[in-house]
Amino acid sequence: MYRFDELSYFRSQLTLLKGLDHSNLVKMIGYCARGEYHVIVYEFISCGSLNLHLHDLKPGKKPLVWKTRMKIAHGVAKALEYLHDQQDRPCILSGVRYTSILLDKNYNPKLSYFSCATPGPKANYLRLHTRLMRGYGYIAPEYYMTPILTLKSDVYAFGVLLLELISGEKPVKENMRGSGMHTIVTW
Known part of the structure; x- marks a missing residue:
């Protein structure tokens, strides 16, 4: 379930989500727009997030095997290809x-x-909408120079995800001396 505060943004996301149908995307089950409440309901996925299987393993749980990690990478790549x-x-x-x-x-x-955001009809970029949330370790370096999100931004984030799947490390961690954070790309 995801809650939206702006009705116009909610409607734009509904329009995009209604047209998406891919086995590697969570399916939208329904939505509710009553008064100030704007909610989208998605299908339930039983095993939770990749985080639980890659980084936050419960005691006694074994890490993902290589074949499963590659299956995950392949599925995410197929979803990105579909969306792009x-x-x-x-x-x-x-x-x-x-x-x-x-x-x-x-x-x-x-x-x-x-x-989902769509680029303008003549360009392959768009100004980042304030609702688009990104994790620090996944942000492409060029985004810091100009706040423009492109298809290449997704490719960069996918590359970071691949490094995570290969190494088992989180995308950002504190450096050895405790004097700051480092991304997986700079290790």
Whole structure:
């Protein structure tokens, strides 16, 4: 379930989500727009987020095997390809990260909790909407120079996710001397 505060943003997301149908995207079940409440309801995915299986393992739980990690990477890549290349207008995500990838009982990944944005008709970029939420370790370096989100921003975030799947490390961690944070890309 995801709650929206702005009705216009909620409606734009509904329009985009209604047209999406891919096995690696969480399916929208329904929505409610009553008064100040704007909620989208998604299908339930039984095994939770990738985070629970990659970073926050419960005691006694074994890490994901290599084959499963590659299955997850392949599924996320297929979802990105669908959103970027198989829509009338490409859909730029704001949430390719371990907390927004849910796993079903067979460890098939499903992207969730994302905000789709579409580039303008003549350009492959758009100004970042204030509602688009990104994790620090997944932000492409060029975003810091100009607040423009592009399809390449999603590709960068996917690359960070691949590094996580390969290494098992979080995208951001405190450095050894405790004097700051480092991203997985700079290790």
